[in-house]
Each structure stands twice: as C-alpha cells, then as structure tokens.
Amino acid sequence: MAFEPLAERMRPRTLDQYIGQKHLVGPDGVIRRMIDTGNVSSFILWGPPGVGKTTLARIIANTTQAAFFTLSAVTSGVKEVREVLERAKAEAAGMFSKGRPILFIDEIHRFSKSQHDSLLGAVENGTVTLIGATTENPSFEVIRPLLSRAQVYTLRPLEADDLQQLLERVLTADEVFKSRKVRVEGTDALFRYAGGDARKLLNILELLEQSTSHGKHIIINDKTVSDSLQTNPQAYDKNGEMHYDIISAFIKSIRGSDPDAAVYWLARMIAGGEDPEFIARRMVILSCEDIGLANPNAMLIANATFDIIQKIGMPEGRIPLSECAVYLANSAKSNSAYMAIDAALAEVERSGNLPVPLHLRNAPTSLMKKLGYGENYKYAHDYPGNFVQQQFRPDAVRDVRFWHACSNPAEDAMLARWQARWGK
Numbered sequence: 346m347a348f349e350p351l352a353e354r355m356r357p358r359t360l361d362q363y364i365g366q367k368h369l370v371g372p373d374g375v376i377r378r379m380i381d382t383g384n385v386s387s388f389i390l391w392g393p394p395g396v397g398k399t400t401l402a403r404i405i406a407n408t409t410q411a412a413f414f415t416l417s418a419v420t421s422g423v424k425e426v427r428e429v430l431e432r433a434k435a436e437a438a439g440m441f442s443k444g445r446p447i448l449f450i451d452e453i454h455r456f457s458k459s460q461h462d463s464l465l466g467a468v469e470n471g472t473v474t475l476i477g478a479t480t481e482n483p484s485f486e487v488i489r490p491l492l493s494r495a496q497v498y499t500l501r502p503l504e505a506d507d508l509q510q511l512l513e514r515v516l517t518a519d520e521v522f523k524s525r526k527v528r529v530e531g532t533d534a535l536f537r538y539a540g541g542d543a544r545k546l547l548n549i550l551e552l553l554e555q556s557t558s559h560g561k562h563i564i565i566n567d568k569t570v571s572d573s574l575q576t577n578p579q580a581y582d583k584n585g586e587m588h589y590d591i592i593s594a595f596i597k598s599i600r601g602s603d604p605d606a607a608v609y610w611l612a613r614m615i616a617g618g619e620d621p622e623f624i625a626r627r628m629v630i631l632s633c634e635d636i637g638l639a640n641p642n643a644m645l646i647a648n649a650t651f652d653i654i655q656k657i658g659m660p661e662g663r664i665p666l667s668e669c670a671v672y673l674a675n676s677a678k679s680n681s682a683y684m685a686i687d688a689a690l691a692e693v694e695r696s697g698n699l700p701v702p703l704h705l706r707n708a709p710t711s712l713m714k715k716l717g718y719g720e721n722y723k724y725a726h727d728y729p730g731n732f733v734q735q736q737f738r739p740d741a742v743r744d745v746r747f748w749h750a751c752s753n754p755a756e757d758a759m760l761a762r763w764q765a766r767w768g769k
Contacts (some may be wrong), residue, residue, distance in 0.1 A: 350547075351547045352551075363400065363401065364507050366396070370401070375496075380405060388495050390498055391498070394542055394544065399478060403449075412436040414446060414448045415449045416448070421450075423463050426460055430463075430473065433446040452479065453478065468494050468495070475494075485626070503539075505536055507543075508541075508543075512532065522554065525559070530566035533567055535550075535570050552574075598610055599674045600631070608667055611624065628673060629651055631647070634683045635678055640755065641755075643673055653665045679756055682748070702737075702739060702740075
C-alpha cells in the first residue's frame with residue numbers, strides 16, 4: 346500500500362527478488378541449497394543494518410511454508426521465549442504442520458545468558474529451527490553452547506551494482522514512483538550516503554519523493570540528495586543506524602592517533618544514548634588489534650575500563666571512557682600480533698593438520714616414550730639465558746615467518762631479542 350514506508354513496500358517476498366549476498370543465496374550458496382532441499386538448520390545471520398537479515402529469514406519461512414515465530418531481543422524476556430517455544434511445539438505437533446517451525450530472533454546479541462540458555466533445549470531437540478540476526482560479532486555476544494548448535498553466516502554491505510539494481514526496481518515496480526516523473530542524473534551521492542545499506546537508500550529516495558511537488562520531476566543527482574539530507578540529516582537514518590558510521594569514525598580516530606577527534610565521536614555516542622559497554626568493548630578490541638605489542642598496557646587499561654563501566658554505569662562512566670580513548674589515541678600503534686595470527690590461520694587453512702614433532706609431544710605412558718614421544722626435547726631452563734635453539738614447528742612450516750615486528754620502541758627491543766636468539 347502507498348501509505349506504507351517505501352522500505353516496507355519494496356521488501357522482497359521471494360529469493361528471486363532478493364538483492365545482494367550472492368555468496369549465500371546465489372546458485373551455489375549454502376542458504377540457497379537449504380531452501381531448495383527444504384532442510385533448514387539453525388543459523389545466525391551476522392552483518393550491518395540494511396543488508397537483508399530479517400528479509401532473508403522471512404523468505405526462508407515463506408518458501409519452506411514453515412510456521413514462523415519472531416521475537417525481538419529488545420522487548421522479549423525469558424517468559425516470552427518460553428511462551429513462543431510452547432506455541433512452536435504445539436504447531437509442530439499439529440496435523441497440518443509443514444516441517445519444523447522457525448523461530449526468528451532479531452538482535453539476538455541483546456539477549457542475556459539466561460535468555461540464551463532458555464533456547465538451548467528447543468534448538469538441540471529440534472523443537473524449532475533458530476534463525477538469529479545480529480549486528481555484533483556472535484563470538485562475543487552469543488553463549489558458546491548455543492553458538493555450537495548454529496552456523497554463523499556473514500552478510501556483506503550491498504555493493505554499487507546491488508544498489509543500482511535496487512534503484513531500478515523502485516523506479517519500475519513501486520506504485521508511488523511509477524506514478525511520478527523521475528529523472529536520474531547521477532547516483533554517486535545516493536550510493537555514498539546509503540553506504541551499502543538498502544534501507545538507507547530507500548529512505549533517501551522516499552525523502553526525495555515526499556519533498557518534490559506532484560507534477561514536478563523527482564530529480565536524483567548529487568545536489569538534490571545532499572541538499573535533502575542537509576535539510577533533514579536523520580531522514581536516511583530512521584533506525585539510528587548512523588551509530589555504525591560514528592563508531593567507525595571513533596575507531597579510525599584512535600587508530601590515527603587523534604585524541605580530540607576520538608573524544609568528539611565519543612561525545613556524539615554518549616549524547617546519542619549509545620550503550621557504554623558497546624563503546625568499551627570496541628576499545629578492548631582496538632587495544633589488541635591496533636596497539637598490540639607496541640604497548641601491551643593498552644589492553645589492560647581498555648579491559649579495566651570495560652570492568653569499571655559495568656560497575657559504575659553512566660553518567661560517571663563517561664570519564665573512564667574518555668580517559669581510555671585519549672590514552673589509546675596517544676599510544677604507539679602496532680598491528681603485528683593481529684597480522685601474525687591471520688597469517689598463521691591462513692597457513693593452517695592451506696597446510697591442514699601437520700603432525701606435531703615427536704620431541705614436542707607429551708609422553709604420559711611408557712608406550713609413548715618407547716615410540717619416541719618427548720625424546721631429545723631440550724628444557725630451556727637448563728641452558729644459559731633460559732634459551733636453546735631447537736625446532737618448534739612441523740617441517741613443512743619450519744621456516745615460515747608469521748610475526749613481523751612493527752617499528753616502535755617496544756617491538757624494536759623484541760626484534761633485537763629475537764635476532765639474538767635465532768639469528769637474522
């Protein structure tokens with residue numbers, strides 16, 4: 346209906362109408378195969394706003410004709426979870442049941458541990474197929490037992506081709522836009538402000554339509570888009586999703602060693618009512634990823650800030666948040682540990698499960714000792730300086746370097762020790 350928001354009018358109803366996420370719903374995509382076979386297992390969709398998480402869950406339910414139940418983690422407690430599970434159980438037992446009911450939980454990262462626990466049994470015994478949606482890393486936000494029972498699929502921001510396809514669909518399929526005269530003169534600003542978010546793009550288009558008198562052309566170009574958003578800067582961001590742009594600016598300001606910018610973006614988040622634990626958590630991650638070995642104390646301070654926020658809350662929490670942000674911004678920077686683990690993971694993916702050298706293996710039984718487990722291992726503390734050269738890696742990767750020191754005083758000293766021990 347025309348009075349519905351454009352984003353709702355354009356919500357895809359079938360997989361063929363769905364735009365983006367080809368790695369999941371394309372011809373060889375894992376979710377496409379689930380739908381085609383009708384064997385849908387529990388999974389969590391992780392990605393930024395406006396990339397189709399909720400829509401994809403509804404399409405799966407419609408296509409498989411399964412009973413579909415939905416909860417929002419913002420408004421639902423353990424009581425509501427149990428009530429929905431009872432209804433799903435009754436639905437599954439009904440004579441007209443068409444497969445296992447689907448329980449969709451939006452913003453599943455906001456559930457508490459007890460709420461996650463309340464889902465475990467139903468997912469494990471097959472009462473429901475769980476589909477969760479989250480903008481936060483599930484590894485940090487979903488309890489491990491539940492995470493082990495659900496695959497995690499990552500959704501990506503829409504690319505320019507996807508946004509172009511969405512724009513063309515609006516102009517040709519939406520009843521309101523079909524009844525208007527539209528002239529597209531440029532899309533650079535439209536796509537830039539959308540930032541890979543379909544909902545933002547649709548909200549911008551709706552703003553342009555509503556602000557253009559009937560009988561006049563709706564003109565889409567860089568100037569009309571920018572002028573409209575300057576007049577109503579939140580119009581394209583009705584669900585508060587600018588939050589993701591601001592946290593990005595905050596992180597990049599700290600990474601770029603600008604404490605004033607960091608405090609400014611911090612103030613924007615605090616004034617906007619952002620969850621202080623979310624801010625603190627991001628600084629813990631940054632302290633490891635962007636500062637790392639250049640200043641290991643940064644991780645301790647960021648972690649202490651997270652603990653303090655949990656203890657004192659707001660508004661007093663703004664002070665340790667600011668202290669931590671300024672400290673991290675002024676700290677020396679290094680991503681060598683981050684790059685090292687990613688390089689090592691890539692090697693493990695490439696070379697697989699290489700055997701542990703015999704001299705490094707544990708030998709708790711006499712049989713293992715006879716087989717050579719632990720033989721010729723050199724105990725470092727028996728040697729001068731508590732060090733002796735020996736091979737600690739499988740032969741296939743014995744000469745591969747994963748850690749490369751960044752240039753800063755702390756890592757210069759680490760590199761010097763490494764070279765003294767192992768040679769250049």
